[in-house]
Amino acid sequence: MNSCLIIGAGMAGLTAGRLLAEKGIDVRILDKGRGVGGRLATRRIESPKGNGVFDYGAQFMTVSDPLLQKWVFKWNNEGYIEPWPLSAEPNGPRTRWIGKNGMRTIAKLLAENLKVHTRVHIIKLEYQDEQWWVYDKTGLSFHADSIILTAPVPQALDLLHTSQYSLTEDEQRSLAQIVYEPCFALLLMMDQSPEKLSTGPLELEHGSIRWIADNKQKGISPQRIAVTLHASPEFTRHHFDKDHKWVIDHMIDVAVSYIGKINVIDTVQLHRWRFSLVTKPFSKPFFSLSTPRPLILAGDGFYGARIESAFLSGKAGAEYLLLNYFR
Numbered sequence: 114m115n116s117c118l119i120i121g122a123g124m125a126g127l128t129a130g131r132l133l134a135e136k137g138i139d140v141r142i143l144d145k146g147r148g149v150g151g152r153l154a155t156r157r158i159e160s161p162k163g164n165g166v167f168d169y170g171a172q173f174m175t176v177s178d179p180l181l182q183k184w185v186f187k188w189n190n191e192g193y194i195e196p197w198p199l200s201a202e203p204n205g206p207r208t209r210w211i212g213k214n215g216m217r218t219i220a221k222l223l224a225e226n227l228k229v230h231t232r233v234h235i236i237k238l239e240y241q242d243e244q245w246w247v248y249d250k251t252g253l254s255f256h257a258d259s260i261i262l263t264a265p266v267p268q269a270l271d272l273l274h275t276s277q278y279s280l281t282e283d284e285q286r287s288l289a290q291i292v293y294e295p296c297f298a299l300l301l302m303m304d305q306s307p308e309k310l311s312t313g314p315l316e317l318e319h320g321s322i323r324w325i326a327d328n329k330q331k332g333i334s335p336q337r338i339a340v341t342l343h344a345s346p347e348f349t350r351h352h353f354d355k356d357h358k359w360v361i362d363h364m365i366d367v368a369v370s371y372i373g374k375i376n377v378i379d380t381v382q383l384h385r386w387r388f389s390l391v392t393k394p395f396s397k398p399f400f401s402l403s404t405p406r407p408l409i410l411a412g413d414g415f416y417g418a419r420i421e422s423a424f425l426s427g428k429a430g431a432e433y434l435l436l437n438y439f440r
């Protein structure tokens with residue numbers, strides 16, 4: 114039976130996994146995270162006053178590909194996803210789709226019935242006896258005929274490097290051009306909603322904060338006001354290694370100038386996305402390395418900074434394998 118190991122259970126890896134499994138390929142998806150989703154990230158924070166739910170990576174998904182649209186309409190009919198409440202275009206290519214329980218819902222729907230192993234951090238790949246072998250930090254190993262590697266490209270390159278896999282000069286040059294920006298995500302739980310967030314997110318073009326949204330207004334945090342702030346790429350890049358307190362204080366100060374006084378914050382968490390949005394993607398949907406059996410790099414690094422780009426990349430990688438290797 115043909116087989117494929119997919120490293121990464123984000124949008125790209127799960128899409129590729131679904132499409133390959135539907136064609137009878139033996140697929141295993143491995144992810145170092147505690148759950149599926151990657152940058153489709155939702156966090157629940159418990160507090161004596163009630164729990165807050167935050168989307169702290171991707172905030173919404175727009176869709177124009179017919180297959181993704183088909184999946185989205187099905188999930189919408191089944192009640193798992195919906196357009197962002199009060200958003201401008203309730204049904205069209207700019208509709209902002211969200212998971213009713215957060216964006217990670219989308220990853221959970223894709224992962225249904227697939228063989229997904231979480232908390233598996235792959236640290237080495239090896240080609241042996243016409244098979245790919247991968248090893249995780251704890252000594253677990255998996256093998257298959259092919260690999261789709263969907264980690265953000267700099268992490269994928271590190272993994273290839275530590276596996277002593279040498280890229281050709283051309284491969285090295287092409288892949289080194291893919292650039293991601295970092296992003297601080299600040300999560301604040303508070304008692305009263307800032308008035309300026311009651312009708313939807315604030316999207317800012319300049320300054321150190323680019324996005325402020327209340328997840329209660331969004332509909333995913335019924336018990337508590339739960340505000341997500343995203344810092345600008347420039348601010349994050351400049352201050353990436355500063356301590357938590359400095360970043361939190363600075364972001365709150367700036368936020369107040371947009372949304373007004375914040376009444377009593379009782380919980381604060383900061384997440385540092387080292388690889389957030391791709392600013393220089395590769396021009397093709399995936400990258401097939403020159404290996405004896407397929408080793409494909411995929412993910413949003415190959416199309417652009419959107420969930421749908423990651424979907425398209427995963428889909429293209431799977432279709433390439435089906436057409437060229439798994440006939």
Ligand SMILES: Cc1cc2nc3c(=O)[nH]c(=O)nc-3n(C[C@H](O)[C@H](O)[C@H](O)COP(=O)(O)OP(=O)(O)OC[C@H]3O[C@@H](n4cnc5c(N)ncnc54)[C@H](O)[C@@H]3O)c2cc1C
Pocket residue numbers: 120121122123124125126143144145146149150151152153169170171172173174175233234235236263264265268272296298343386388389390411412413414417418419420421422423
């Ligand atoms: C702050 C932020 C806001 C965003 N906002 C939006 C938005 O509103 N709309 C939108 O469309 N897009 C948005 N995006 C972009 C979108 O989230 C991404 O384009 C998309 O989710 C990328 O999916 P992916 O599968 O390519 O990568 P990822 O989601 O990063 O998945 C890669 C997976 O690989 C795993 N992995 C990496 N290395 C290893 C290893 N060695 N072993 C095992 N597992 C490994 C990771 O744990 C991860 O789960 C945003 C992203 C961020 C961070």
